[in-house]
Amino acid sequence: MVDQARAKKMADRIQVIIAKRLERGIRDPRIGFVTITDVQMTGDLQHATVYYTVYGTDEERADTAAALRAATGMFRSEVGKNLTARLTPSLEFLLDGIPENAAHIDGLLREAQQRDTEVAGLAAQAQYAGDEDPYVKPRDLEDDEDESDDTADVASDNEADAR
Numbered sequence: 001m002v003d004q005a006r007a008k009k010m011a012d013r014i015q016v017i018i019a020k021r022l023e024r025g026i027r028d029p030r031i032g033f034v035t036i037t038d039v040q041m042t043g044d045l046q047h048a049t050v051y052y053t054v055y056g057t058d059e060e061r062a063d064t065a066a067a068l069r070a071a072t073g074m075f076r077s078e079v080g081k082n083l084t085a086r087l088t089p090s091l092e093f094l095l096d097g098i099p100e101n102a103a104h105i106d107g108l109l110r111e112a113q114q115r116d117t118e119v120a121g122l123a124a125q126a127q128y129a130g131d132e133d134p135y136v137k138p139r140d141l142e143d144d145e146d147e148s149d150d151t152a153d154v155a156s157d158n159e160a161d162a163r
Contacts, residue, residue: 006045007041007042007043007045008041010041010045010048010083010085010089011038011039011040011041011048012039013082013083014039014041014048014050014079014083014089014091015036015038015039015050017078017079017082017083018036018039018050018075018078018079018091019036021074021075021078022034022036026067026071026074028067028070028071030063030064030066030067031063031064031067031068032054032055032056032060032061032063032064033054033055033056034052034053034054034064034068035052035053035054035055036050036051036052037051037052037053037096037098038050038051038096039051041089042089045085045087045089046087046089046090047089047090047092048079048089048090048091048092049092049094050091050092050093050094051094051095051096052064052068052093052094052095052096053095053096053098053099054095061095065093065095068093069093072091072092072093075091076088076089076090076091079091
């Protein structure tokens with residue numbers, strides 16, 4: 001197993017090498033506006049997965065993917081020349097889904113905010129179904145004294161009726 005720090009350094013170096021090569025240009029006209037977002041290395045440093053994004057339409061993304069697949073050998077030889085490793089890793093180009101995922105999450109957040117606004121509007125206009133406060137409140141002591149006098153009168157009336 002290889003040291004993770006070494007794999008990360010190698011991945012960063014491969015990202016820079018491929019980005020500089022794209023910056024200098026390749027002869028394929030299908031290449032669009034490409035950004036290399038990340039490179040992941042396997043533990044044995046034999047395979048590198050290169051993640052990229054393309055600015056444009058779905059057709060431009062498909063054309064760029066085909067052009068990158070066709071230029072993989074050229075990129076691998078460029079990496080081999082500039083990398084100080086015994087073996088040159090194989091390269092695989094994958095379209096990065098982060099921009100689409102971010103747009104989807106933004107849409108979900110906008111929808112949630114809109115629903116929260118609707119609920120807040122409904123809550124502001126809401127009325128109680130029954131009493132405003134359905135809970136029994138503790139009685140005041142003064143009220144209890146008045147009631148105890150009334151219950152004493154009722155008890156004496158009941159005793160008089162029973163005789």
